[in-house]
Each structure stands twice: as C-alpha cells, then as structure tokens.
Amino acid sequence: MTTAVEIATALPSQFPSATPRASADCPAFSVPAAEAIAVLQWLRDDQGYDFLMDVTAVDWSAEQSPRFTVVWHLYSSTRHAYVRLAANCESDTEPAMPTATGLWAGAGWHERETYDLLGIKFTGHPDLRRILMWDGYPYHPLRKDFPLAGLPTELHDAEIAAEVKEGVIAAPMAGGPFVATPGEPMSEAEPRAKDEAWNEKNEKPE
Amino acid sequence: MATDFSFPDSAAKAANLPREFEPEKMSLSMGPSHPSTHGVLRVQFELDGETVTKADPIVGYLHRGDEKIAENMTYNQFVPYTDRLDYLAPLANNAIYAHAVEQLAGLKVPDRVNAIRVITSEMARISAHLMGLGAYGIDVGAWTVFMYTFEEREKLYKLFEKLTGARFTTSYSRIGGVSRDLPPGWLEEVDAFCKQFLPILDEVLGLLSRNKIFLDRTVDIGVIAKADAISYGLSGPNLRGSGVPNDLRKDRPYWGYEQYDFDVPVGSKGDCYDRYLCRGEEMKQSVRIIQQCIAKFPGGDWFARDARRIFAPPKDKVLSSMEELINNFMIVTEGPQMPAGEVYFEGEAPKGLLGFYIVSKGGGVPYRMKIRSPSFCNLSILPKMCVGNLVSDVVSILGSLDFVMGECDR
Numbered sequence: 001m002t003t004a005v006e007i008a009t010a011l012p013s014q015f016p017s018a019t020p021r022a023s024a025d026c027p028a029f030s031v032p033a034a035e036a037i038a039v040l041q042w043l044r045d046d047q048g049y050d051f052l053m054d055v056t057a058v059d060w061s062a063e064q065s066p067r068f069t070v071v072w073h074l075y076s077s078t079r080h081a082y083v084r085l086a087a088n089c090e091s092d093t094e095p096a097m098p099t100a101t102g103l104w105a106g107a108g109w110h111e112r113e114t115y116d117l118l119g120i121k122f123t124g125h126p127d128l129r130r131i132l133m134w135d136g137y138p139y140h141p142l143r144k145d146f147p148l149a150g151l152p153t154e155l156h157d158a159e160i161a162a163e164v165k166e167g168v169i170a171a172p173m174a175g176g177p178f179v180a181t182p183g184e185p186m187s188e189a190e191p192r193a194k195d196e197a198w199n200e201k202n203e204k205p206e
Numbered sequence: 207m208a209t210d211f212s213f214p215d216s217a218a219k220a221a222n223l224p225r226e227f228e229p230e231k232m233s234l235s236m237g238p239s240h241p242s243t244h245g246v247l248r249v250q251f252e253l254d255g256e257t258v259t260k261a262d263p264i265v266g267y268l269h270r271g272d273e274k275i276a277e278n279m280t281y282n283q284f285v286p287y288t289d290r291l292d293y294l295a296p297l298a299n300n301a302i303y304a305h306a307v308e309q310l311a312g313l314k315v316p317d318r319v320n321a322i323r324v325i326t327s328e329m330a331r332i333s334a335h336l337m338g339l340g341a342y343g344i345d346v347g348a349w350t351v352f353m354y355t356f357e358e359r360e361k362l363y364k365l366f367e368k369l370t371g372a373r374f375t376t377s378y379s380r381i382g383g384v385s386r387d388l389p390p391g392w393l394e395e396v397d398a399f400c401k402q403f404l405p406i407l408d409e410v411l412g413l414l415s416r417n418k419i420f421l422d423r424t425v426d427i428g429v430i431a432k433a434d435a436i437s438y439g440l441s442g443p444n445l446r447g448s449g450v451p452n453d454l455r456k457d458r459p460y461w462g463y464e465q466y467d468f469d470v471p472v473g474s475k476g477d478c479y480d481r482y483l484c485r486g487e488e489m490k491q492s493v494r495i496i497q498q499c500i501a502k503f504p505g506g507d508w509f510a511r512d513a514r515r516i517f518a519p520p521k522d523k524v525l526s527s528m529e530e531l532i533n534n535f536m537i538v539t540e541g542p543q544m545p546a547g548e549v550y551f552e553g554e555a556p557k558g559l560l561g562f563y564i565v566s567k568g569g570g571v572p573y574r575m576k577i578r579s580p581s582f583c584n585l586s587i588l589p590k591m592c593v594g595n596l597v598s599d600v601v602s603i604l605g606s607l608d609f610v611m612g613e614c615d616r
Contacts, residue, residue, distance in 0.1 A: 024310050024549040051452075052439055053552065056576040058565055073550050073563065073578075077436075077450065080457040084550060106439035109586040117273070132266035132615060141274055148278050 007047065007083055015039055026082035033070075036087040037098045040072060044103055049074035049083055052100065055110035057089075057118045061144040067092040068120055072100070089120060099125040117142035152204075231259060236600070238267045244341060244604065245611030249588070251597070258600060261592035263585055268615035276575040280541025281307050281381050284575075289375040291579065292613040294337050295330035295556045296376045297366065302327075304379035305460060306551035306562035311381075311544050313513050317504040319383050320461040324499050325396065326369070326378065327461075327553075328492040332403075333362045334556035335485045338608040342482065343414065345605035346423040354410045361399055368392060381542045382517035383509025393500050400493045407493075411486045424478035428591050428603035431476060438587040441580050442558025443484040444607055448476035454554050465502075466495045478606035485608070516542035541570020557581050557610060577616055581609035 008027045012018050017035060021028035031039050043049040054073040061067070066088035074083050089095035099122040100107040111122040112131040119140035122128060130137060138153055139146055237248035246267035252260035272291070276284050288303040289296035301323040308315060336355040343351030363373045368389055370376040378385055414420045430440070435448040445452055453470040455463040471487035473480025509517045518537045523530040546568040552561030558580025565574040584607050592600050 022547055024312065024545075024547040025551065028548065050436055053559065054550070054561055054563060054576065054578040056563060058574045071563065071576075073561070077452050077457075082550065084548070104439065105434070105437045105590075106583055106586055109582065113582075130266075132269040134266070141271060146274075148274060 007081075010047070011039070011043075011083075014042060021084070021086055023084060026084055028084035028086065030086050030088070033087045033090055033097055036070070036072075036085065037100060037103070039085060040074070040100055040103055043074055043083060043085075047076070048078045049076045051075040051077060052104040052107055052110075053082070055100065055107055055114060057095075057114050057120050059118055059142065059144045062092075065092050066090070068095040068118065070097045070114070070120060094121070095119065096121040096123050098123055101125055116140070119143065234597070238264075241344075244609065247585070247604075247609070247611055247614075249592075249600070249604075251592070251600075253597065256596050256598075258592045258595055258597065261589050261600070263588045265582070265585065265611070266615050268611045270616065272616040273575055273577060276572055278571070280570040281544065281572065282537075282542060284572075285379055286375060286377045288379075289377055290612055291577065291616065292334070292555060292557055292560070292581070292610045293374065294610055295327075295334040296374065297326040297330040297370075297378055298334075298553075298555045299560060300376060300379035301461075302551070302553040302555060302560050303562055304381055305553065306549060306564060307381045307542070307544065308510075309551050310547060310549040310564055310566055311513070311516060311542075313382055313510055313516060315383060315510045316507045317462065318506045318508050319510070321499055321504055322384055322388065322508065323379075323461050324463065324466070325393075325496055327555075328495050328499075329362055329365065329396070331492045331556040332489050333359050333366075335489050335608075336362075338485060338556075338605075339410070339414075339482070342605040342608070343420075345601050346420060348414065348417070348420060351410055351413055354406065354413070358403060358406060358410075361403075365392070365396060365399065368395070380509070380517060382513040383507075387508040393503060396496060397500050400497055404490065404493060407486070407489055414482070415486075421479065423599075423602050424482060424606065426475070427478045427595065427599050428606055429475060429477045430587065430591065434587065434590065435476065438590075439583045440558065440587060441583065442554070442556070443481055443488060444558065444584050446471065447473035447481035447484045449473055454552065454559065460553060463495075466498045468494050478602050481606045481608070513542075516544075537570075543570055544568065544572075552578060555580060557608060557613065558584060560613075579613040579616060581611070581614040582616075585609050585614055 008020065011029055012020070015031060015035060015038070018029045018031045018039065021030045051074065052072065053075050055070070057068055057070045059068055068089040069086050070089065072085040074085070075081070087097065089097055097120055099111055101111065101124070108125070108127065109131060111125055112127070112129060114120050115122060115128055116130040116133050117140060129135060133141070139151060232253045234251045234253055235248060236251060238246040248264040248267065250262040250264060251258050272287050275287060285300055285303065288299040291299050305323070336359045340352035340355035343349070366376055367373045369392060370378045370385070430444070430448045432448050432450055435445050435450055440448070441452070449472055451470055451472045454460070456470055468491040471484045471491070473484055514533060515537070518534050519530040524534045544566045546566055548563070548565050550561060550563045552559040559578070560580055561578030563576040563578065564572050567573045588607070591603055595603065
C-alpha cells in the first residue's frame with residue numbers, strides 16, 4: 001500500500017490534468033470538472049480512499065471567475081490519510097458539477113446541501129432538492145453576494161402567507177457580529193458600520 | 207328461515223373484494239416536535255399498514271446559518287457557536303474547532319493544553335453518551351435509566367461549571383490554548399468522579415443489556431451493513447457498531463492520544479443493540495483515558511506562549527505593558543492572525559467525526575468555513591434503514607443513531 005506522500009506523485013501521473021493545490025494539511029489537487037468523478041472513482045477503487053467525508057463548495061465572490069469551486073474530502077481507512085480534491089465549475093451563473101452519488105450514497109445529502117446553500121447543480125443527482133432551507137426559498141444564502149442580515153422572502157406556505165398577508169421579515173442585526181476584514185480601515189470595521197439590516201433609518205433594499 | 211351465524215371466512219371474502227377496497231398507502235408525518243425525534247427532526251413516512259415503505263427525513267428546522275456567521279467574525283468569536291453544534295458535548299466541539307484553526311496556522315500547543323483537551327473531550331463524550339443512553343431508554347420504554355444517567359451527568363456539569371463557568375455552553379477553547387487554566391483541585395475531583403462512576407455505569411448498563419423488553423426492541427432491528435455504513439459516510443459509534451474499527455484517536459492520533467492505552471469497541475451485526483453496546487463500552491474507555499491522563503498530567507503553559515499574534519497576552523501584562531496592550535487590542539478587534547491557505551481537520555466527537563474545512567485569505571476572519579457534522583451524515587442513511595420496519599421500530603432506530611439536530615442543521 002502506498003503512503004499518503006506517494007499519492008502526491010501517483011495522482012498527477014495517472015491524471016496529467018490534475019494540478020497540486022496549496023494545502024496546510026493533506027495532499028490536495030485541482031482537477032477539471034469533467035474528470036472529477038473519474039478521479040474520485042480511481043481514488044476509491046484503486047487507492048483505498050473508501051470514505052467520502054465531505055462535499056462542499058467555495059464561492060470566490062461574484063467578481064472572480066471561475067467563481068465556484070467544489071471540494072471533496074476523502075479518507076482512507078487503510079492508510080489513515082486524507083486527500084482533498086477540488087474542481088472549478090465552468091459556468092459562473094449556472095454552476096454545475098457531475099454528481100458523486102453513483103460512488104457514495106452519502107454524497108446525496110452533501111450535494112443537496114451544497115445545492116441549497118450555494119446553488120451548484122449536481123447533474124445526475126437523483127433527488128436534488130433543498131435540504132436545510134425550505135422548498136421554494138429563492139436564494140442561496142452562502143453565496144458571497146447574499147447579505148448576512150438576510151433578505152425578505154414570501155412565507156413558504158401559501159396558506160399562511162394569505163392568512164397573515166405579509167412576507168417573513170429577517171431579524172435585525174444591529175450591533176451584531178463584529179466584522180473586521182483585514183486591510184479595512186478600523187473606522188469601517190465598527191460593528192454598526194457593517195450593519196446591513198433595515199430599520200427606520202436604513203431603507204429596505206429592493 | 208334459518209340464519210347463518212357461522213363466522214365468515216374473511217380471507218375468502220377479502221379475495222373477492224372489488225378493487226376499490228385494496229389497501230392504499232398512508233402518509234404519516236412524524237415530528238418536527240415529537241419526543242422520539244430528539245429535537246426538531248421531521249420524517250415523512252409512507253406506510254402500508256404499519257410497515258414503512260418510504261421515509262423522507264426533513265431537516266433544517268434548526269438551521270441558523272453557522273457557516274455564514276463564521277465568515278463574518280473572527281476565529282475566537284466563533285468558539286461560542288461551536289458550543290451550539292452538538293450542544294450535548296460542547297467541550298469536544300470547542301477543542302476540535304480550535305485544533306483545526308491551529309493546524310491552519312501551523313501552531314503547536316503545549317502538552318498541557320493537549321492533556322486538558324483530552325480530559326474535557328472524554329468527559330464530554332461520557333456526558334453525551336449518558337444523555338443518548340438515557341433518552342434511548344425512554345424511547346424504548348425504560349424510564350429508570352434516564353434518572354440514573356442524569357444524576358451522573360449532573361455531576362459532570364458541576365465539574366464543567368467549575369472549569370469553565372458555564373454548565374452547558376462552555377466556550378472553553380481559544381485559538382492557541384484554553385480560556386483559563388484548570389482550577390486547583392479540579393483534577394482530583396475528576397478522578398473521584400471516575401472512581402465512583404464505573405460501578406454506577408455497570409449498574410445502568412445492567413438495567414438494559416439483558417433486559418428482555420430492551421433486547422426485543424433492539425436486537426436485529428435497524429441493521430446497517432458494513433458496506434452501507436461506509437458508503438453513507440457514517441462515523442462514531444454508528445460506524446463502529448457495524449463492525450468498521452475506525453477511530454481517529456487510534457488511526458491518526460491528535461492531542462497525544464497515542465500515549466493512552468484504550469480499546470475501540472466494535473459491533474458485529476450493526477443493529478441497534480450493537481450501537482448501544484458500543485456507546486456503553488466507549489464510556490468505560492473514556493474513563494480509562496481520563497485516569498491515565500490525570501496520572502501523568504503535564505505541567506507547563508496552558509496556552510501557546512510563542513503565538514503572539516494568535517493568543518491574547520495575560521491580563522496582568524495587558525494592564526502594565528503598552529506593547530501587550532496593543533497586541534491584546536489587535537487580537538480582540540482583528541482576530542488571531544492566520545496565514546492564507548486551506549485546512550481540513552476532523553476529530554472524534556461523541557456523535558462521530560466532526561470536521562472543519564477552513565479557507566483563509568489571511569487575517570483574523572475565515573473566508574469560508576464548512577462544518578462537517580456527524581449527525582447530518584448519520585441521518586442520511588435513515589431512508590434506507592426505515593423501509594420494511596414497523597413504525598414502532600423507527601423510534602428504536604432513531605434513538606440508536608443518537609443524533610443532535612443542532613449539529614445536523616447548523
């Protein structure tokens with residue numbers, strides 16, 4: 001059985017299009033979206049990475065292209081090592097990625113969550129519904145252009161909405177989480193400077 | 207005219223019934239507020255009589271957007287949010303989170319911090335398993351167990367309170383150390399707790415392990431095959447109950463787990479009873495680890511002294527030295543300074559593998575943080591497990607998975 005270090009050479013020689021990726025812990029590779037499933041299958045069947053620990057995605061903000069990167073974490077119960085695989089979605093507006101549900105049944109819920117929170121469509125997924133937010137919710141809240149304070153939406157249940165005659169109002173975030181992005185002037189990092197909530201003084205965004 | 211009073215042959219009668227009387231599927235919604243769903247889980251069933259033909263878990267009732275929140279605050283500010291993931295074992299979550307961020311910084315913490323983390327995590331494991339055990343007892347009709355386990359849990363909470371100032375939401379870890387050193391005499395109290403706990407645990411397990419009612423409700427119910435457990439990414443006692451001996455404390459030791467002698471209990475069949483047995487044995491192993499850890503408890507610092515831009519300086523220095531005051535101010539306002547990079551770390555939380563994937567662009571705020579929650583993964587197998595079982599067995603299955611919705615929904 002090869003060790004974790006050797007996967008760093010074995011994977012690029014098997015898949016020449018894979019490039020190493022900066023990582024603070026385990027070996028990590030970027031692969032083209034079209035090859036991702038083939039690499040995952042090779043890792044699982046030939047290299048003993050039998051556990052799919054996690055599927056998620058990163059939104060590199062609306063200005064960046066490629067905007068979305070899907071990330072898989074695999075664990076091998078025989079060599080006790082992790083490997084990270086990342087693939088950029090080709091489209092920035094309609095991000096999509098082939099599903100891994102054919103390899104691991106557990107990928108189903110992870111992909112549903114990634115679709116729900118970041119809006120990445122996993123092609124071939126048997127049941128791609130929202131999982132944490134409710135059906136019919138219009139946004140993908142983990143995208144970088146979604147405000148922390150939230151956006152008002154219609155109540156999901158039409159009957160309730162008709163009864164109370166209004167949409168859901170998000171909780172005000174005044175004095176909420178203290179945000180200090182590096183490189184930002186301290187005056188703008190004041191808690192209230194970043195307040196995106198709306199109230200009597202702050203107009204509701206359209 | 208003579209009347210026929212004989213019993214009609216119901217089977218023959220049923221065979222001749224017109225089609226409209228054929229059994230139809232019934233849909234039943236269990237939860238979101240249901241005592242056996244342990245939180246706000248809702249399961250939509252399709253039933254044929256009392257047999258489940260389809261189950262669709264609906265999660266997200268407790269979704270608070272923890273990952274979005276994490277992107278908008280400094281690393282230390284997120285520690286209290288980790289309490290609220292698996293709120294039955296906050297100390298374990300705190301420590302695993304802190305370790306993930308430290309790995310991003312490439313920071314090694316002193317042995318004493320690691321030993322504190324081992325002790326508190328194992329105490330959290332005992333506390334969480336006691337809760338799981340007691341609640342499982344209630345699920346299958348054994349009230350007494352709950353009373354015993356809650357008394358023990360109360361003793362643990364007293365110790366947690368003494369250590370952290372809070373019973374439930376401990377927020378004990380800081381990046382690069384812990385929030386305060388152990389209070390004097392605390393280790394002796396933990397040791398005394400361990401000594402009196404083992405006989406009580408045996409008594410509690412004795413109430414269930416050979417109990418005919420409990421055996422009827424759990425043996426051969428909710429069997430998870432080895433291949434399914436791996437395919438669905440189960441972890442913790444749910445995975446080990448199915449016979450997969452995966453335990454990161456053994457396989458990839460962190461916090462110095464390799465120094466301690468302990469066994470990893472593994473089930474043989476993968477049914478509800480095996481998962482129960484694994485949890486019971488894990489508590490005993492946790493006690494073993496705690497006792498070994500106390501026996502050779504290292505001295506030294508309770509925070510990483512060389513991590514000047516990560517761990518805030520001691521309070522007396524802050525009040526007497528300008529340099530330290532500025533440093534303290536920068537760490538509090540801008541957060542512990544991290545290099546750019548990506549890291550994934552998961553550790554053995556009581557429910558399974560709790561993982562943090564952190565993407566940093568430098569500075570004190572994560573760019574993206576994904577929380578891999580064991581309860582979420584463990585629940586994903588539910589549609590497969592429930593089919594073919596009776597509704598009453600579903601209660602037994604849910605209890606044996608021992609999930610926490612705060613962690614599942616994040």
